Every structure is written in structure tokens, then in C-alpha cells.
Amino acid sequence: MHIHYHYVSIIIVLCFSIRTTKCSIIEVKAGESRELPCSTTARFDTRWYRSSTSDKDPIVSIEKRISTNGRYILQKDGALSIRKIDISDADSYFCREDLIGRTVTHQLVVNYLEVPVLKLPVTYSKIGENATFICSSKGVPNLYNATWFKDRNVLNVNDTMKYSQTNTTSLEIIRLEKEDIGRYHCKVENDAFKDTEGKSNRPKYFAVSYLGEITLKSPEIHLRQNTTGGFFLFCCKWIPPYHH
Structure with a gap:
């Protein structure tokens, strides 16, 4: 004990x-x-x-x-x-x-052990930037472990080129990519509540802003795509048809 x-x-x-x-x-x-x-x-x-x-x-x-x-x-x-x-x-x-x-x-x-509160960046993050998540909880005895998930899969936080941790309850994603878009949650444990007794928050959606160009040949429409984490805004420009 x-x-x-x-x-x-x-x-x-x-x-x-x-x-x-x-x-x-x-x-x-x-x-x-x-x-x-x-x-x-x-x-x-x-x-x-x-x-x-x-x-x-x-x-x-x-x-x-x-x-x-x-x-x-x-x-x-x-x-x-x-x-x-x-x-x-x-x-x-x-x-x-x-x-x-x-x-x-x-x-x-x-x-x-309290159910953790997951804090995401308050503003949209952009491709190439870093983003920090905070998994906040209280308990007796003190927390000793936090596990991070993306789309319900455990994140490999041992990949120090991609993730940085100053402590077990914070996670920094280094140089954001489109692949980092998704639903995140964390699970906390202490000596009294381990494994299946650990507490998890409900997943939260994390968006990343990026800019891309798409050109369609038929019909001849030029699309400029401004994308924020899976929500798409299209700005359309007609290209005059080619005349012989």
C-alpha cells in the first residue's frame, strides 16, 4: 500500500x-x-x-x-x-x-482522480508551427502518468523529433503537418487508479490551417483552396475558354 x-x-x-x-x-x-x-x-x-x-x-x-x-x-x-x-x-x-x-x-x-481537462491552442495553428496540449487533472496521490491519443490510437511520444514533453501532462507537437489534424484525448493515472481505472477526457478536435492550389481541367475552373482542419472554403475563378 x-x-x-x-x-x-x-x-x-x-x-x-x-x-x-x-x-x-x-x-x-x-x-x-x-x-x-x-x-x-x-x-x-x-x-x-x-x-x-x-x-x-x-x-x-x-x-x-x-x-x-x-x-x-x-x-x-x-x-x-x-x-x-x-x-x-x-x-x-x-x-x-x-x-x-x-x-x-x-x-x-x-x-x-478527476477526469482530465484537455486544453488545446486557443487559436488555429498553421502548418510548420508548434502546438502545445495540456492535460489537466487532480488526484491523491499525485498523477504519475498521462497517455496521449489521436483518433483513439496511442501516440508514440517517444518520437522526440515529432513530440516534446516537459512533463507527463503536457505535449508539444513539433512542425505541424496536415496529418496532425484529428481528435485528441488524454488518459491520466495515479497509484490508486491505474490501467482500466484511469480517467480520460472526451476527444477534442484539433484543426490545422493550410493553403493549397487545385486546378481542374474539365470544366476549366481554377480553384484556390483555403483549408482549416478539414473545413473547406473555395474561391472560384473562371478561366476564359481557349479560342482558336
Whole structure:
């Protein structure tokens, strides 16, 4: 299990600041449910608190076994059950058994990963220019990988002549070509959400502007084609017929 070491100092402070006989770090994914154990003794006097709420106001107790939002439940053995955990549940939880002066503390770490937002250049890019894409997302633990796709095929970002990456969440396409027109998306992962659990954005269309010339012999029409990523504007000029 991946331990978030920046929480360890919080646990140590709690252990010394309150009469704690047990401390632990519990990791859980957003959307899951989990029970935080207390003990099997003096269960009739067990009260659960969060460090972010008032010490005088337990979230559950023998008098109030179910919290107002219905997601916190005091079990018969004194454990705290949390249903459908979300990011806001990340906190320090501790149960107190007042008859024996026992306190058990748990640091609940909620792992999550947001669907990424793909940012394309705000203006049309032209042939020969460079274009930078940004794949923006948040998660716990931090992101460690982003995979890039064009038309649902994985891009070969190892081709450093074509692609440049200053980090895993940015991609620069070097010297744009018509072949770079297409639909792009990215997939992000962290230690908690890997492979099929990674998050992807909906594909976005990327256009490239270029200018070309087409001449048709029959009928004798000269076409000047101004093309922007697959959308065609034609400017037509009649060529007078040849007279003998």
C-alpha cells in the first residue's frame, strides 16, 4: 500500500495531544465504504469525532447512531461506518470510550482522480508551427502518468523529433503537418487508479490551417483552396475558354 508520508506528522501530533492508545492511517478510494474500528469494550459509551468539527459535538454516539447526512453510522461493536466516501471525508477521526479513558485515532486518506481537462491552442495553428496540449487533472496521490491519443490510437511520444514533453501532462507537437489534424484525448493515472481505472477526457478536435492550389481541367475552373482542419472554403475563378 502506498503511504502518504506527509500525513504521518499529523498522526504523531494527535497521538501526543490527546490520550490516544492507537493510531493508524487508512487509505480508501472515493466512492467506497469503510469501517473504522474502535474496540469491543465499553461500546455503550463510544463516541466518534472528527478533528475538523467541535470536540463537544460527536458525529455519532449511542444517542445518535446515524449522522444527519445518513453516511456515518455507529455499529454495535463501536466501529464507525462511512458510506460512499468522498473527498470531503478526508480527516482525522477518533473514538472515545469515556469510562476507560481510551481514544483510538484514524487518519482517513481518500484517494481520488478527476477526469482530465484537455486544453488545446486557443487559436488555429498553421502548418510548420508548434502546438502545445495540456492535460489537466487532480488526484491523491499525485498523477504519475498521462497517455496521449489521436483518433483513439496511442501516440508514440517517444518520437522526440515529432513530440516534446516537459512533463507527463503536457505535449508539444513539433512542425505541424496536415496529418496532425484529428481528435485528441488524454488518459491520466495515479497509484490508486491505474490501467482500466484511469480517467480520460472526451476527444477534442484539433484543426490545422493550410493553403493549397487545385486546378481542374474539365470544366476549366481554377480553384484556390483555403483549408482549416478539414473545413473547406473555395474561391472560384473562371478561366476564359481557349479560342482558336
